[in-house]
Amino acid sequence: MADSTGHLPRGPGRILKAAQWSMQGLRAAWLHESSFRLEVFLFVVLAPLAWWLGETPVERALMIGSCLLVMSAELLNSAVEAVIERYGPEFHELAGRAKDMGSAAVFVLMMNVLLVWALILGDRYL
Numbered sequence: 001m002a003d004s005t006g007h008l009p010r011g012p013g014r015i016l017k018a019a020q021w022s023m024q025g026l027r028a029a030w031l032h033e034s035s036f037r038l039e040v041f042l043f044v045v046l047a048p049l050a051w052w053l054g055e056t057p058v059e060r061a062l063m064i065g066s067c068l069l070v071m072s073a074e075l076l077n078s079a080v081e082a083v084i085e086r087y088g089p090e091f092h093e094l095a096g097r098a099k100d101m102g103s104a105a106v107f108v109l110m111m112n113v114l115l116v117w118a119l120i121l122g123d124r125y126l
Helices: 012-032 034-053 057-086 093-125
Strands: none
Touching (some): 012 057, 034 093, 057 093
């Protein structure tokens, strides 16, 4: 929260508050979003596999980072959906479009995971 002059508080307290809010967001996503839980489970499997299969630090970073991007997009998509649901269950074209676009963003990043992994591992094992 901003102080009376409109500036955010500075110092370690701000960092701790930001970390606390981030943990609350991760907890909410874990509790309420089955897609996020699935992506976390996939990450738990794929991250060690990427560490083992990646031959260079760059390959490992690309393989693991692509998976982290999917989870980040899922968090943003879930946030958009929560805000839309806040205003009620009735259908609105723009609300539907926003939800579809959020879902599409997650899908595009999933395709990015496939592309990154295929380019790194395909050349080596095929």
